[in-house]
Amino acid sequence: MIYLDNAATSFPKPDAVFRALDRFVREIGGNPGRSAHPQSIEASRIIFQTREKLAAFINAEHSERLIFTSNGTDSLNLAILGLLEQHDHVVTTGLEHNSVMRPLDFLQKERRVEVSVIPCSDRGELDIARLRSSMRRKTKAVIINHGSNVIGTIQPLTDIRAAIGDAILILDACQTVGNTPIDVRREGIDIICFSCHKSLFGIQGLGALYVREGIDLKPIRFGGTGSKSESTEQPRVLPDRYESGTPNTPGIAALLGGLTFIEENGLSRIIEKKKQARMYLVKALLDVEGVRLHGDPSANDNLPVVSMTIKGISPSDVGAACNRASICVRVGLHCAPVAHRTVGTFPQGTVRISPGYFTREEEVNQLADVLRDIVANREIA
Numbered sequence: 001m002i003y004l005d006n007a008a009t010s011f012p013k014p015d016a017v018f019r020a021l022d023r024f025v026r027e028i029g030g031n032p033g034r035s036a037h038p039q040s041i042e043a044s045r046i047i048f049q050t051r052e053k054l055a056a057f058i059n060a061e062h063s064e065r066l067i068f069t070s071n072g073t074d075s076l077n078l079a080i081l082g083l084l085e086q087h088d089h090v091v092t093t094g095l096e097h098n099s100v101m102r103p104l105d106f107l108q109k110e111r112r113v114e115v116s117v118i119p120c121s122d123r124g125e126l127d128i129a130r131l132r133s134s135m136r137r138k139t140k141a142v143i144i145n146h147g148s149n150v151i152g153t154i155q156p157l158t159d160i161r162a163a164i165g166d167a168i169l170i171l172d173a174c175q176t177v178g179n180t181p182i183d184v185r186r187e188g189i190d191i192i193c194f195s196c197h198k199s200l201f202g203i204q205g206l207g208a209l210y211v212r213e214g215i216d217l218k219p220i221r222f223g224g225t226g227s228k229s230e231s232t233e234q235p236r237v238l239p240d241r242y243e244s245g246t247p248n249t250p251g252i253a254a255l256l257g258g259l260t261f262i263e264e265n266g267l268s269r270i271i272e273k274k275k276q277a278r279m280y281l282v283k284a285l286l287d288v289e290g291v292r293l294h295g296d297p298s299a300n301d302n303l304p305v306v307s308m309t310i311k312g313i314s315p316s317d318v319g320a321a322c323n324r325a326s327i328c329v330r331v332g333l334h335c336a337p338v339a340h341r342t343v344g345t346f347p348q349g350t351v352r353i354s355p356g357y358f359t360r361e362e363e364v365n366q367l368a369d370v371l372r373d374i375v376a377n378r379e380i381a
Helices: 015-028 038-057 072-083 098-110 128-134 157-164 249-265 267-286 315-324 337-343 361-377
Strands: 066-069 089-093 114-118 139-145 168-172 191-195 207-211 291-293 306-310 330-332 350-353
Touching (some): 066 072, 072 168, 072 191, 089 098, 306 361
Parallel strands (some): 089 139, 139 168
16 A cells, blocks of 8 residues: 555654554543543653644744644634634635635634635735735735645745734634744744644544633633633633643643654754755656646645646546555545645646655555556546
């Protein structure tokens, strides 16, 4: 099996992740913050250690403002639904994922929130001048897809921060955390949302959000936190205010393993290896007759995400042929129809190929051979 769907979730995971997960499930297993026995205390220690390490990874000043969620979508829902109120104005882009667009659609209908969508080119370039001119006195927030899950374009945060003034910058970093260095203080990011099962090498079911001091999000989930249990009112102290219910401690332990792997191998080395894998992939794909690469595949700083189509063959048929060859790719709209309208690939979508840290050149060569066979035979599933 050849796995080229790392933009959905990274696979395989480093051994450090397996060891950390196995140790927690076999040897610890306690509920953190709910008891005083050694297993509970050790579970709490793991969560604290992971929170500290993850906050440092994005250069967040206060680790208690790093909130664990169930996934990147959950993080974005907390940021968007917890911040925006009746008749607020929010600005976003033409490359957003449905984890942004669907909460905004809900708020337009339920809270009469006004939404401005700033266009991007089919190469993923955001119109900074349009972004600047869209800002109003009542603009509360700007939501930016930092790195496109469709074409891999990374947006220029320095230019964006300068263009939006004092508006709250919410960053969807699901594709970029672990794929490019992020410094929330240097880059003026007010709220950052991301998943932990992609380039942080964690397992599914865990996300995170960091909200800078001075911003108060209304909780969207209420319940037990292990603190202030004498009161029916939700605690105001962070992170408890937003972390109701039993946390995904096995997932957090696995994330600690992923962060340890990144720390030991060096983020810059990991990024460079994935960049080389993407460049090799682009070269291999361009050598296949009829293949079209969308976005700007030659961009040096793109994420390791490549979207392609083959003239005369639907993406679903290409995906089916890859499946038969035991090659894992993703086909369709990738939960981002707005982005596909921008790129010009709506409604059929694309075949998305996303190499990872463990991708080998021979695996890319095998994919290219399968694509050549598809073209030569006009193979239809």
